[in-house]
Amino acid sequence: MSLPKLLGEVAKNLFKKPATLPFPKEEIKPAPGYRGLHRVDGDKCIGCSLCAIECPTGAITMKMRPGDKKKRYPVIDYGKCIFCYRCVEVCPVKAYIVSEEKPPVIRFDKKEAFIVEPIFKSTAEKPAKEEKQ
Amino acid sequence: MSEEKEYPSLEEFFKNIGLEVREVKPRRYQLFVDPDKLPNVVKKLVDAYDGQVYLSTIAAVDFIDEKVFELNYDMSVIPLRCVLILKTRVPRDNPKVPSLVSVLPGARPHEVEVYDLLGIEFEGNPYLEKPFLLPKELANEYPLRKDWKGPGKS
Amino acid sequence: MSKELKVIEIPVGPQHPALHEPIQLKIWVDGEEVVDVKVVAGFNHRGVEWLAERKTWFQNVFMCSRVCGICNTVHGTTCSQCFEDLGNIEVPPRAKYLRVLVNELERIHSHMIILAIMAEAIGFDSLFMLMMRDRERVMYLKELVTGNRVLADYVTIGGVRRDVSKETCDKILKYIDFIEERMKFYKKIWGEDPIVRKRLVDTGRATASQALSHCFVGPMLRGSGVKSDVRRDYPYAAYDEVPFNVITYKEGDSWARMMVRVDEIFESINMIRYVIEHLPGGPILPKVVPKKLPAGEGFSKSEAPRGELVYHAISKGGMKPYRLKIRTPSFTNIHNGAFLIKGAHVADVPAIFTSFDPCISCTERVKIIDVKTGKTRIIPFNKLSKLKKL
Amino acid sequence: MSILRLLRWGVTRSPWLLHFNTGGCNGCDIEVLAAITPLYDPERLGVKLTPSPRHADILIVTGVVTKKVAERLKRIYDQIPEPKVVVAVGTCAISGGVFRGSYSHVHGVDKVIPVDVYVPGCTPRPDMIIKGIVEAVRILDEKARKIEQETPVR
Numbered sequence: 012m013s014l015p016k017l018l019g020e021v022a023k024n025l026f027k028k029p030a031t032l033p034f035p036k037e038e039i040k041p042a043p044g045y046r047g048l049h050r051v052d053g054d055k056c057i058g059c060s061l062c063a064i065e066c067p068t069g070a071i072t073m074k075m076r077p078g079d080k081k082k083r084y085p086v087i088d089y090g091k092c093i094f095c096y097r098c099v100e101v102c103p104v105k106a107y108i109v110s111e112e113k114p115p116v117i118r119f120d121k122k123e124a125f126i127v128e129p130i131f132k133s134t135a136e137k138p139a140k141e142e143k144q
Numbered sequence: 145m146s147e148e149k150e151y152p153s154l155e156e157f158f159k160n161i162g163l164e165v166r167e168v169k170p171r172r173y174q175l176f177v178d179p180d181k182l183p184n185v186v187k188k189l190v191d192a193y194d195g196q197v198y199l200s201t202i203a204a205v206d207f208i209d210e211k212v213f214e215l216n217y218d219m220s221v222i223p224l225r226c227v228l229i230l231k232t233r234v235p236r237d238n239p240k241v242p243s244l245v246s247v248l249p250g251a252r253p254h255e256v257e258v259y260d261l262l263g264i265e266f267e268g269n270p271y272l273e274k275p276f277l278l279p280k281e282l283a284n285e286y287p288l289r290k291d292w293k294g295p296g297k298s
Numbered sequence: 299m300s301k302e303l304k305v306i307e308i309p310v311g312p313q314h315p316a317l318h319e320p321i322q323l324k325i326w327v328d329g330e331e332v333v334d335v336k337v338v339a340g341f342n343h344r345g346v347e348w349l350a351e352r353k354t355w356f357q358n359v360f361m362c363s364r365v366c367g368i369c370n371t372v373h374g375t376t377c378s379q380c381f382e383d384l385g386n387i388e389v390p391p392r393a394k395y396l397r398v399l400v401n402e403l404e405r406i407h408s409h410m411i412i413l414a415i416m417a418e419a420i421g422f423d424s425l426f427m428l429m430m431r432d433r434e435r436v437m438y439l440k441e442l443v444t445g446n447r448v449l450a451d452y453v454t455i456g457g458v459r460r461d462v463s464k465e466t467c468d469k470i471l472k473y474i475d476f477i478e479e480r481m482k483f484y485k486k487i488w489g490e491d492p493i494v495r496k497r498l499v500d501t502g503r504a505t506a507s508q509a510l511s512h513c514f515v516g517p518m519l520r521g522s523g524v525k526s527d528v529r530r531d532y533p534y535a536a537y538d539e540v541p542f543n544v545i546t547y548k549e550g551d552s553w554a555r556m557m558v559r560v561d562e563i564f565e566s567i568n569m570i571r572y573v574i575e576h577l578p579g580g581p582i583l584p585k586v587v588p589k590k591l592p593a594g595e596g597f598s599k600s601e602a603p604r605g606e607l608v609y610h611a612i613s614k615g616g617m618k619p620y621r622l623k624i625r626t627p628s629f630t631n632i633h634n635g636a637f638l639i640k641g642a643h644v645a646d647v648p649a650i651f652t653s654f655d656p657c658i659s660c661t662e663r664v665k666i667i668d669v670k671t672g673k674t675r676i677i678p679f680n681k682l683s684k685l686k687k688l
Numbered sequence: 689m690s691i692l693r694l695l696r697w698g699v700t701r702s703p704w705l706l707h708f709n710t711g712g713c714n715g716c717d718i719e720v721l722a723a724i725t726p727l728y729d730p731e732r733l734g735v736k737l738t739p740s741p742r743h744a745d746i747l748i749v750t751g752v753v754t755k756k757v758a759e760r761l762k763r764i765y766d767q768i769p770e771p772k773v774v775v776a777v778g779t780c781a782i783s784g785g786v787f788r789g790s791y792s793h794v795h796g797v798d799k800v801i802p803v804d805v806y807v808p809g810c811t812p813r814p815d816m817i818i819k820g821i822v823e824a825v826r827i828l829d830e831k832a833r834k835i836e837q838e839t840p841v842r
Contacts, residue, residue, distance in 0.1 A: 015491055015492065015493055016486060016487045016490060016491045017422075017424055017425060017428075017487055017491065020428070020483070021424050024428075030431050030726045030727060031726055031727060031728070031729040031732065032727055032728065034728060034815055034818065035733070035818075035822070038815075039813070039815045041441060041813065042438055042441040042442040043442070044441075044442065044445050044460070045441060045445055045446065046445040046446050046451075065354075065356065065357070066357075067353065067356075067357040067360040067361055067786050068779075068785055068786050068788060069788060088783075089808045090779065090782045090783045090806070090808060091779060091782075091783045091784075091785065091788065092779065092808070092810075093360070093364070093449070093779050093785055093786050093810035094446070094809065094810055095360050095451045095810075096445075096451070096459075097356070097360065100459070113809070113812075113813055113815075113816050114807075114808040114809040114812065114816065115808075116805060116806070116807050116816060116819050116820045116823050117805070117806045117807075117808065118804070118805060118806075118823060118827070119802070119803055119804045119805065119806070119827075122806075125782075125806075125808070169383070169597075171532060172597060195507055195510050195511060196510060196524070197510075198510060198513040198514075198515070199513050200513075200515075200599065200606060200608045200625060201608045201610065201623060201625030203610040203612075203621070203623035203625075204623075205612050205620070205621045206621075216610060216623075218597070218608060218610060218625075220526075220531070220532075220599075220606070222524065222525075222526045222531065225530070225531035225532065226531075226532070227532060227597065227599070229597070248511060248513065249511050249512050249513075249634070250511060250512040250513025250514075250630060250634045251513070252633065252634065253629060253630060253633035253634060254625075254630075257629075261347070275340065276339060276340060277339055277340040277343040278340065278343060278792065279340070279343070279754065279755035279756045279792055280755075280756070281755060282791065282792070287345065287348050287791055288347060288348060288621075294791065295790070295791035340756050341711060341754060341756050341757050342711045342751075342754060342757075343711075343754055343756070343792050344711060344752055344754065344787045344790055344792060344793060345787070345790035345791050345792040345793075346787070346790075348790065348791060349787060349789060349790050352789070360786060361786045361787070364713045364715070364785070364786050364787075364810075365713060366713055366714055366715075367712070367713035367714040367715020367716065367717070367718065367811065368714050368715070368718060370713070370715065411718060411721075427725060427726050428726075430721075430722065430725035430726065430727075431725060431726040431727060433722075434722070434725075434727045437722070446811075447719070447811070447813060448715040448718065448719060448811045449713075449715050449810055449811055
């Protein structure tokens, strides 16, 4: 019986640097261009609802802007989002801010963290914290 | 296998058995066949090309306006490197098609799937079962029929 | 005791992460020999075809990518091609080449994962670990090119969604060299190692005529010596311009099927090199992609890592398809290939079954598990392979 | 009481995982698989995969939970001894994801069994899955403490 071919490789690996990433100590960086969390720039958004129509999962709902009864803004539910970036692609005013941030782990008692409101830079327009679903 | 052997083109083959085939797109042929003649045609096709023919899928469509089910048998002919779509139509109120299992054993799961989702019966296929893919609650329903009411509130 | 138990029914249900397959095989055994086998399906039925009739063309491309996570780009490509065929949309040459690039990257990662899982199924754990380690490089490349490790969402109707830069190409070439070197080493193991050969040679043999009449596709057909490859027979994307060989093995056993996959990785590596060298310039998307497609019929097929993948769309015009039929390679391979298990030893069942490269989510867009009382035993799939062979 | 303390110590130092695919696309499954391989290697943290529910502490669920699988999922959950934690990996397991609205599944794991940790993403990266497991271990510790307090000292 011939010797198993892998034996040499296994022996060699004993003296090599570990392949394992020092993960919990160091964050693993995704490759550049990773499709991470995306937010809406509330000031840029014109409330056209195109992203909500095109979303394959229906993760985006349009909410009425308080004070301005005609304008709407999108709210993303990361519990439904599949990070396909279709919304980023179709947005006519490029109101989506993309990042390489990985979607965070969410505990059962913090389920409201799934729903993310747009970022409003001009605080005057910032909608008052209203009912969370 | 027999790379060198010359095979007749699909036009020639179907002319010999009295049918006409149409090239809809490059390397894609299409023709209508009566459901009763289907196993015979497939058998002749398999024999003519030394068995190097396989069934890719059966795409069944419910044309509810015309009251028919259309079955698209997508066949691949390896020596000719082309696709052949055999179309057949059965009435909606009595959907019965002769099975291809005796000619091509590989047709079995496709026929079972169509039977499960659309309720078209394949005569001569002993393996038909329901529910095959569907959950038990939907055992007597056919989701891909256009008149299916839908899941309701889940 | 042995007189009492004539034929025992064993549901082989997987519940192990290394065996991500949710299918139930009911096997009836007589002693050590399998006398009958039945594939129980439906546990992964998600109703994709029903949903497809209710989603728009663009939403369908994203959903169809998620029919199977391992071969998602192929699903996306075929779905897009089917709709392009329907709407007569011209794809720019650069997009065609990029589709080949990503599809071949995916083929490498898919073949590596099934080779690793096969190593695990036959109890060769160090090979499993080493192959999984090297596979991570391919995953990194995929992430670099498409933006996500697994679900790429790279292909869209009309073209692709992202371009590659010069640096990305250099990185791909660098990593591909590494993979090739490693794969040469692994090929030696798969071809010559006594552990592998003893478990795989002569198990689950299918002759060429059996393979053809049972409609096998992909590596299962090529492993039986039939030269059939959709990339060659019915070229799509840029496959008619990229040179490659169709790998065939004559043996038709589990080992031949695995070797087809090993050799295909080398072909894919060469294809990626060719694509990067000959990448044409120009846009990656046509100027206008219509949101409504005309009435008619669209048909497309492609060579997924597991075999031939078929999409058949019927449209009556408008925003949504009238019917979308998806036929995945594993569907025929698993249901029709089950007869190969008959007559085998119980311990060989996982080896044979894994050599089909089963991908259940592909199969029915549905899933499985195990149960039973009485005379039935439940054995985790991976434990099964560790049963002593007589 | 000391036995319970020993249990808590053991359970939180070396939690065993059970992975269960309830009808997803296999994308999350290969990522869970990637998470146990050398590059991430959670075994150095004491995390180990087990094929049997009776040995498991943490249940990792991926996939949309089809109706056919839902009862099995419930049964597997019942077989896991207390304390137990459920981690739902991937958007499909959280809400049904892209398959929302279909007739054959129940839209999320939490419709069948209580979920403790959600790992969103389609698909989540292996390091996020490990982070989810770390979060699960914290909840496991809390649950074990609760059992310890509720059990009367003899």
